[in-house]
Amino acid sequence: MKKLNPLKFLVYAAAFFTIAVVVYIIGYILYKGAPQIVTEISNYMQGEYSLFDYKYSSKNVSLVPSVINTLIMIVISLGISTVLGVSTAIYLVEYAKTGNKFVEIIRITSETLSGIPSIIYGLFGMIFFVTYVGLGFSLISGILTVAIMILPLIIRSTEEALKAVPMSYREASFGLGAAKLRTIWVIILPSAMNGVLAGIILAIGRVIGETAALLYTSGTTTQVATNFMESGGRTLSVHMYMLTSEGTHFEQAYATAAILLLVVVLINALSYVLAKRLTKGR
Amino acid sequence: MLREKGKERIYEIFFLLIASLSIVCVLVICVFLFGQGIPAMQKIGLFDFLTGTTWNPANESNPSFGIFPMILGSIYITAGAIIVGVPIGVLTAIFMTKYCPDHFYKFLKPVVDLMAGIPSIIYGFFGMTVMVPFIRDFFNGFGIKALQTNGLSIFTASLLLGFMILPTVINLSESAIRAVPDFYYEGSRALGATHEKAVFQVVLPAAKSGVLASVVLGIGRAIGETMAVIMVAGNQARITTNILSGIRTLTANVVIEMAYAADLHKEALIATGVVLFVFILIINLCFSIVKRKVGN
Secondary structure (H helix, E strand, O other), rough: OOOOHHHHHHOOOOOOHHHHHHHHHHHHHHHHHHHHOOOOOHHHHHHOOOOOOOOOOOOOOOOOHHHHHHHHHHHHHHHHHHHHHHHHHHHHHOOOOOOOHHHHHHHHHHHHHHOOOOHHOOOOOOOOOOOOOOOOHHHHHHHHHHHHHHHHHHHHHHHHHOOOOOOHHHHHHHHOOOOOHHHHHHHHHHHHHHHHHHHHHHHHHHHHHOOOOOOOOOOOOOOOOOOOOOOOOHHHHHHHHHHHHHOOOHHHOOOOHHHHHHHHHHHHHHHHHHHHHHHHHO | OOHHHHHHHHHHOOOOOOHHHHHHHHHHHHHHHHHHHHHHHHOOOOOHHHHHEEEEEEOOOOOOEHHHHHHHHHHHHHHHHHEEEEEHHHHHHHHHHHHHOOHHHHHHHHHHHHHHHHHOHHHHHHHHHHHHHOOOOOOOOOOOOOOOOOOOOOHHHHHHHHHHHHHHHHHHHHHHHHHOOOOHHHHHHHOOOOOOHHHHHHHHHHHHHHHHHHHHHHHHHHHHOHHHHHHOEEEOOOOOOOOOOOOOOOOHHHHHHHHHHHHHHHOOHHHOOOHHHHHHHHHHHHHHHHHHHHOO
16 A cells, blocks of 8 residues: 655645635635625716726725826836846847856846845835935836836846847848847847747736835825826825725725736736747747 | 948947946945935944834934844744745745646646736735734634734734745745756666655755755845735834734834834934845845855
């Protein structure tokens, strides 16, 4: 008779536990949040106070302004850090010679950046962008802060994607007489596009979920930051934090959490599909 | 042709300049954090600041800025998170590499990645609405005075952070285990070892530095976590040894009081952030040392 090995049992138990935690968290939030979302939608239809009203008031605790702020933040911060991150990765992979000291330093700093917790970014953003540069509590302060925060993530994923492009592509392109920049633009970047996009989408997820770095940079005001250079505004995650800490609209907090979670799940799925296509192409 | 060369050179320099931006970022972050934090530490007195056991900035005549309770709080909760997260994470990584059928791996891997993507505010909300009441009811159910708790505790925070560092520990341990050459496993099986013996006594020890690196990174994640912790840890700025009572971490100190802090109080909070930053830098340094060891 075969006895059950205790180690084997532990391994299975741990894996089961990990899955159970994820499933329970997602299941619980959706289970509590989904009915409330339905209620809020029907409130909206009937013209009563709803989470989906265009304008925020303390009665409807609408999340619409925060969603708009989040979108503005995603577009601009991703715009900045994609240009910077992809260019950095291009330099590291395509131009820098291996064993270059300078490249070592860039690697170390970008690793350092990715290890810094968001609260430290928040503090830095408050000291530097809000006060020193004088941008005040504005959406742009938050945008610049998260742009630095997601930079290492984009550098990293672009680097991986560029490295995955076979050497023969480059050699063939050079062999046909194309210069380096042309090769990068026309051959390498398009082949690496799925991987780059997968990284960008993960970064979007980070921006959406960010709270600590934004509380004291873009602030917690409830309106749409129509002029993002001057006015601050809360993002969806900050909105959710404010709802839970105010403690008066718990049902709405569940609904907001469910929406936030759904978006994150979707984003992860999208990034996963793109990254998968990257490896399949080989 | 020569002009073409020159143009290429300009592009290279352009990319180089952008690449050096991440160095600039780290420098600027260091300069501004330390530049604001160190004067505050000098005013309070570095020793009083780091080892002072009372945090009472609101006292107008004699405010005290001792962050020792918060340092302890961060250490307690991080240690707890490691105790919870590392065994489960490493065992899950072993499952993924050595036990898991291929088709199930295709499901499990994205689940772990998703876990890393869930925002900390969601973890915190889950902790606050599910774990805190559960732990309160569970321990109060014994009816023993020593186990009385309101649920907002070191224990709850450690458990929640343990869950949160799982994806970090799993992913790094997984790649460490995968990096061990197959013949380690095959060789030990050929010598008559069982699957468990081969995995736990040959493969795992060979992957030890990679696993250690995952633990170090997990420590970094746990000590820097903010939003989830403040929702479950109770946030009382005092020293305690009872893991069922609440405590405040360095991160929580910054977030909670920054909203209304001014003058020296605000500077002291920034200095709190600097202390955290130093912790993080040390942890990062350990991480790269351990990682370099793996490389060799």
